[in-house]
Amino acid sequence: MGLFGNAGDREDMAKVDTAWLRMERPTNLMMITGVMMFDTPLELDDLKQLLRERLLAYRRFRQKAVDTPAGAWWAHDEDFDLDWHVRLTALPGKAGKPELQRLVSQLASTPLDHSKPLWQFHLVERYGGGSALITRIHHCYADGIALVQVMLSLTDISAKPKKEEALHESWLKDDGQRVTERFFGPAIKQFDRAMAMGHKLLEKGVDLYKDPAAAAQLVHETQAIAQELAHAVSLSDDPPTVLKGPLGVSKRCAWAEPLDLDEVKAVSRAFCCTVNDVLLASACGALRAHLLEAGEDIDGLSIRATVPVNLRPREHARKLGNHFGLVFLDLPVGLDSPAERLCAVARNMDELKHSKQAMVAYGLLGALGMAPPGVQQGALEMLSRKASLVATNVPGPQQPLYLAGARIGEMMFWVPQTGGIGLGVSILSYNNEVHFGLIADSRRLPDPDAVIARFRLEFEKLLYIALMGDWDAPLDEAAGDCVLAGSAAKGG
Incomplete structure (x- = not known):
C-alpha cells in the first residue's frame, strides 16, 4: 500500500470541497464548530454507541482528506479509532458559561489532525444540570446546512424513542418539512x-x-x-x-x-x-x-x-x-x-x-x-x-430534541471565516x-x-x-x- 492508500480506495473530492480544504490557514481554520447544551447528563458510552450507529453510517466520516499537487481525494482510514474522535473533558472552576466559552474558543483555535478523518466530538461531562457536547468538523466534509442535517440525524423526539419515532428517519415528515422548505427553497437551475x-x-x-x-x-x-x-x-x-x-x-x-x-x-x-x-x-x-x-x-x-x-x-x-x-x-x-x-x-x-x-x-x-x-x-x-x-x-426544528437520551436545551454553531x-x-x-x-x-x-x-x-x-x-x-x-x-x- 502506498503512502496515500491504494488507488482503488480513493474517491475524488469535489472541486468545491477541495477549495475549502485548501483554504485552511493558521489564522483561519476551516472548521465548523458547534456546541450543544443538555438539560440532563449525556453518557460517554451512549454517545459512542449512537455515533457508531448513525454518524458512521455516513461512509465519509471514516475517510480522511488527502491533498496533493496532483489533486485531492477521500481515502478510507485503515487505522480508524472512534476513541480518537470522541474525547471526554471537564471544565475548571465553577464549570459555568465563561468556562465553556473558553473551552469552545480554544478548540475553535486548534487545528484538526489531517492524518485522520477531520472531525471530533468533545463531551463535557458536567455543565449546568447536564452536559455539553462540542463538535468540530472540517468544512471540506460539508456545508453548514448539510452538517445541521447530520447532527439532526443523531437526535430523537423523545428520550427513549420507539423505532418508528426516530427523528433521523421521520423528522422531515413533520416540523422538519417546514424547515426543509426554508433550507432548499426555490430550485437553482444554473x-x-x-x-x-x-x-x-x-x-x-x-x-x-x-x-x-x-x-x-x-x-x-x-x-x-x-x-x-x-x-x-x-x-x-x-x-x-x-x-x-x-x-x-x-x-x-x-x-x-x-x-x-x-x-x-x-x-x-x-x-x-x-x-x-x-x-x-x-x-x-x-x-x-x-x-x-x-x-x-x-x-x-x-x-x-x-x-x-x-x-x-x-x-x-x-x-x-x-x-x-x-x-x-x-x-x-x-x-x-x-x-x-x-x-x-x-x-x-x-x-x-x-x-x-x-x-x-x-x-x-x-x-x-x-x-x-x-x-x-x-x-x-x-x-x-x-x-x-x-x-x-x-x-432548525421548532420542537425539543434528544441525543442519546439527553434533552438538548440550547445549541449554537460557528462557520469559519476565510x-x-x-x-x-x-x-x-x-x-x-x-x-x-x-x-x-x-x-x-x-x-x-x-x-x-x-x-x-x-x-x-x-x-x-x-x-x-x-x-x-x-x-x-x-x-x-x-x-x-x-x-x-x-x-x-
Whole structure:
C-alpha cells in the first residue's frame, strides 16, 4: 500500500470541497464548530454507541482528506479509532458559561489532525444540570446546512424513542418539512453553467483582479451572470475599521441568551420583511454600537458581510459536500435609526435574492478548487478584503430534541471565516427560540461577550417600535420603502 492508500480506495473530492480544504490557514481554520447544551447528563458510552450507529453510517466520516499537487481525494482510514474522535473533558472552576466559552474558543483555535478523518466530538461531562457536547468538523466534509442535517440525524423526539419515532428517519415528515422548505427553497437551475464559467475563466487565464470586464466578454451567452461576476470582483475593499486588520491564531467564541421566535416573527410582520432581515438588522445595530464605542467615525458607513446562500437541490438534502454560494450584504452601521437600518437591510437582501451573485461565487469556488495554490491564495485574499464578517442563519426544528437520551436545551454553531475576515455571526433557531453566536479573532475583537450582549438590546428596540407604532414622519417614509422592498419575501 502506498503512502496515500491504494488507488482503488480513493474517491475524488469535489472541486468545491477541495477549495475549502485548501483554504485552511493558521489564522483561519476551516472548521465548523458547534456546541450543544443538555438539560440532563449525556453518557460517554451512549454517545459512542449512537455515533457508531448513525454518524458512521455516513461512509465519509471514516475517510480522511488527502491533498496533493496532483489533486485531492477521500481515502478510507485503515487505522480508524472512534476513541480518537470522541474525547471526554471537564471544565475548571465553577464549570459555568465563561468556562465553556473558553473551552469552545480554544478548540475553535486548534487545528484538526489531517492524518485522520477531520472531525471530533468533545463531551463535557458536567455543565449546568447536564452536559455539553462540542463538535468540530472540517468544512471540506460539508456545508453548514448539510452538517445541521447530520447532527439532526443523531437526535430523537423523545428520550427513549420507539423505532418508528426516530427523528433521523421521520423528522422531515413533520416540523422538519417546514424547515426543509426554508433550507432548499426555490430550485437553482444554473449550477453547471456557473461551474463551467468559473473553469473557463481559469483556462483562459483571466486576471480577475485587474480586468473584471474580460470576464463578461468570456460569457457573453450568460450576460446576467457575467455582470454579477464583474460586479463581485470589482467591489471596493471594505472600509478600514477595528474589525479589519491583521489576524492572529486565537479565536474567541460567545453566545447570547436566546430570543423568543414568536417575538421575532411579530417584528417581521410589523415591518413586512423577513425574520432573517430582523435578525441581521439586530446584528448590524450591535456592531454599530461596538464601532461607536471603539471611537470609529461611522457616519454614513456601511460594512459588508458575506452571507452563505443554499444552492443544494432538494433531492440532495441529506447528502454531504458543499452546495452553497456567497453574496455580499451591505450592513448600514452608519444609520442611527433602528427602523431605517432594518429597512435598508431588507432592501439590500431583496436585491441579492434577485441576483445571481450566489451562483457566481459557487462557480468560482469550484474553479479555485482546480487552480494552482498561488491563484487560490490571491483570489481568497482579494475576496476577503471586500467584507468584514461572515453572517449565517440556519433554521432548525421548532420542537425539543434528544441525543442519546439527553434533552438538548440550547445549541449554537460557528462557520469559519476565510482569508483576512476575522468575525463571524451565527444565527440558529431551535424549539421556538433564536440563538445568536459570535466568533472573532482575538486581535480584532478580544471580548465578543460585550458585542453579543447588544444583540438583544438592538432587537428590543425594533420590538418596541413594532408594538408601539413609534414612528415619526421620517420613519414613516422609511417604513413604506421597507414594505415595498420586503413584500416579495413577506412571511419570513
